[in-house]
Amino acid sequence: MPKQILIVDDEKIVCDMAQRILTQEGYDVEAFIDSTQALDRIRNKQFDLVVTDLKMENVDGMAILKEVNQLYPDTKVIMLTAYATLDAAIEAIRERIFDFFPKPVKIEDLKRSVKKALGS
Amino acid sequence: MRILFAGDEQPYSAYALKEAAKLAMNTWADMTLLGIQPGGGAAAAVDPALNLALTRYRESFLNAWEGEDSPYAMTNWQYEWLPVKEGVLEEKLVCRGSKKDFKVRLRLGNVAAGILAEAREGGGDLIVLGCSRSGGSQWAGSPGVPQKVAADAECSVLLVKEEQPITRILACLDQTHVSQSSLEILNQMVTLHGAQLEVIGLNPEGGLKKEVYTRLIEVGDYYQERNIKVTTRITEIADFENFIAKETQQDLLALWMGKKSLLQRFFPRDWVGRFVAKSQTSVMVMR
Known part of the structure; x- marks a missing residue:
């Protein structure tokens, strides 16, 4: 059974690109540009990996990370951010994040990180 | 990155x-x-x-990281077979x-x-x-x-000339090529140093091209959308060397490089090296 990945990013282009690339890699991918909908989905289904943007309207990436950690300690989280916020990287690691990327993310780097996270 | x-x-x-x-x-x-x-x-x-x-x-x-807070911390020790020479492996x-x-x-x-x-x-x-x-x-x-x-x-x-506070970043644009990576690296430098950002259009004789001016505005808007205080201004390209020597004190001088750089046409021979040598402060060449 393919590994289950959820992607949430309010930039549609990032969402679409990541979904297309990871689907090509053989993963089962669900993508959301609305973080509230993504959070609802997370509450109803366990994913192997969640790829989330940090700054989003409504629910931000840190809230997604905390929710995933609370509900599914085995689910890995990769965070993307286009903002050079101080201390976000430190806070992310304290919240048991698997990987952290400032945007723009290179496709190869994302693929490599996903592979590492899923042990595939 | x-x-x-x-x-x-x-x-x-x-x-x-x-x-x-x-x-x-x-x-x-x-x-x-x-x-x-x-x-x-x-x-x-x-x-x-x-x-x-x-x-x-x-x-x-x-050591800049505190213990478990480091993404470079090695946590997974394991035995592996590694080749030591042709035909020989060692655990x-x-x-x-x-x-x-x-x-x-x-x-x-x-x-x-x-x-x-x-x-x-x-x-x-x-x-x-x-x-x-x-x-x-x-x-x-x-x-x-x-x-x-x-x-x-x-x-x-990024050429770091000396340990000194960076209070202002002067980002100079003379052509239209501005990569996403360069915007983000500049964003990081502004945030890390809490520096003011000034985006400077370099004006050649005959005036700034419309597309360069448009890009200058776009760059300014990009940072404003991210709540970074940015000012823009235009300076004459002929005065650029003087500008570097006089204005850069506790600053980071950042230059966007592109194939159609006006600076390259204005100072054709090794212009990057020339400005790197001339600047008294740190320099970032962005691609």
Whole structure:
């Protein structure tokens, strides 16, 4: 059974690109540009990996990370951010994040990180 | 993001490492610390002074993080079979499991060529190196290294001249090529230093081209949308050298490089090297 990945990013282009690339890699991918909908989905289904943007309207990436950690300690989280916020990287690691990327993310780097996270 | 720090045993390299570490901490960059030993030969002994410097840089970089907070922390020790020579394997205890790559490397040979080759082969996004503030921005014993690296690298280059606060970043635009990576690296530098950002359009004789002016506005808007206070202004390209010499004090001078650079046409011969040498403060060449 393919590994289950959820992607949430309010930039549609990032969402679409990541979904297309990871689907090509053989993963089962669900993508959301609305973080509230993504959070609802997370509450109803366990994913192997969640790829989330940090700054989003409504629910931000840190809230997604905390929710995933609370509900599914085995689910890995990769965070993307286009903002050079101080201390976000430190806070992310304290919240048991698997990987952290400032945007723009290179496709190869994302693929490599996903592979590492899923042990595939 | 991949950062390549190139260092020798001089104090400016220690300053540059601090900048590289700050950037790495905020971006979880894959990191390579590189030493270059002039001379050749595969079996050459490592110069003790350079060896000591690289050891200090490694310790200083890794100690910048607190324990488990480091994405470079090695947590997964395991035995693996590794080849020791043709037809022979040995079971060795190795440590894997860091979230991000961290390497310390030594190259032998020409210094600038070695740095450029490492960045190219390792897919570097940013090269960070130090250089002397006085005497035309030099690396000890290797003339023209910072100038050559800044001019010929395929990625962005940060030249750290001295440990000093950066209170203002002067980002100069004379053409339309502005990559997303360059915007983000500049964003990081502004945030890390809490610096003011000033975007400067360089005006050639006959006036700024419409498309360059439009790009200048777009760059300003990009940062304003991210709540970064930015001012824009236009300065004459003919006065640029004077501007650098006079205005840059506690500043970072940042230059966007593109194939259609007006500066290249205005100062055709080694203009990047010329400005790197002329500037009294740190310089970032963005690609």
